Amino acid sequence: MTAAQTPDQLRAKKCVPCEGGVPKLTPSEAADQVRQVPGWDLSRNGERIRKTWVFKNFMAAIRFFEKVAEVAEAEGHHPDLHLEQYRNVAIEIWTHAIGGLSENDFILAAKIDQIPVELKKT
Numbered sequence: 001m002t003a004a005q006t007p008d009q010l011r012a013k014k015c016v017p018c019e020g021g022v023p024k025l026t027p028s029e030a031a032d033q034v035r036q037v038p039g040w041d042l043s044r045n046g047e048r049i050r051k052t053w054v055f056k057n058f059m060a061a062i063r064f065f066e067k068v069a070e071v072a073e074a075e076g077h078h079p080d081l082h083l084e085q086y087r088n089v090a091i092e093i094w095t096h097a098i099g100g101l102s103e104n105d106f107i108l109a110a111k112i113d114q115i116p117v118e119l120k121k122t
Helices: 008-011 025-033 058-075 103-112
Strands: 042-044 048-054 080-084 088-093
Touching: 008 103, 025 042, 025 088, 048 103, 058 080, 058 103, 088 103
Parallel strands: none
Antiparallel strands: 042 048, 048 088, 080 088
């Protein structure tokens, strides 16, 4: 991946199975690409991307996880899902086989961003 892609460009793609052998995105490529997926940040020294939400209640968070699971399974790319204090959700994505970020991670992030969310009202 050389040029950063828009969320629409990413959503038009499908994750490609990765058993290793795919180069990690460089720190510069990862930094450029993460700017294209609003709300996602680099984490773990730029080896992963992460986004957080505060849902209106426990069941809203669980419904969101169910939808994320459907998208992840369809893409064959599975994120780490975290639920804390009953409604605080975090998702962390990276390509496990290469121990870093690939295009697949940003494809999944862009698709997750299409899932409706029931956030806590502030």
